[in-house]
Amino acid sequence: MSSYVYPARTTTAEIELGTTLQPKFGPDGLIPCITQDVHTGEVLMFAFMNAESLTHTLRTKKATYWSRSRNKLWVKGEESGNVQQLREVRTDCDQDVLLIKVEQTGTANASCHNGYKSCFYRQLAADVNPDDPSSFKLSFTSKPLFDPATVYRKK
């Protein structure tokens, strides 16, 4: 089958307090998705899904996004080998965001194309001066687990 049918959006009460998934795909057909490590709770990445990628995720149990830059289905890890096994799907109160919990697998167990476990590998300085942009400094909180140059082949 190649259809990707989701329950229609009904009333605010049903959407917010009901028991049927009624995901809101935006005008561009996309819904934001937060991906969390099922074991540690670490937020690994943030990406978008369309109906096709959500269905693909549910069918294969492998996190599948929609790549906006490449305009195509993006099976996470298909190139790097760092596949995300689906463990849980959640949605928020108004069902315009998804949260998935995954088991990050693969040679390096890394989510980020830069080689880090999580894409959120930098932290803003605690003593930033909001009125002085030159103080907006980031520091690295982890080290890369693989070398992107050797994992992603040149195309």
Place this chain on the structure above:
Amino acid sequence: MSSYVYPARTTTAEIELGTTLQPKFGPDGLIPCITQDVHTGEVLMFAFMNAESLTHTLRTKKATYWSRSRNKLWVKGEESGNVQQLREVRTDCDQDVLLIKVEQTGTANASCHNGYKSCFYRQLAADVNPDDPSSFKLSFTSKPLFDPATVYRKK
């Protein structure tokens, strides 16, 4: 001061592997923000910030978003009392998403306007059939911590 100046976006290398915050505010002036409980790692909510709300967050150390529905600055908890104290700010590899870690405070320690600790209080059935939308059932994973009807005054 009332300016909200952020470092300009420079090169991909600087954005992805550099040490300066260069947040990408979209064409609508907004950047997505994931909010996580600093103690438990639970994802509490997902909202948007503009430059003004990010600066307000950094100045006051209280999570402040941009309400798209009300088109105004949204100091989280200003009405319900469930203020989020800022503990950490992160950004992702391409700096088009923010992740903040907060201490959820207030009478109920709840983030969601429906009274729940987290907006992600429902989970999709594990045995969903991707080809049958009628199987897309959600179950509640927590109970509300406050009654919205008594916390939010009618306007």
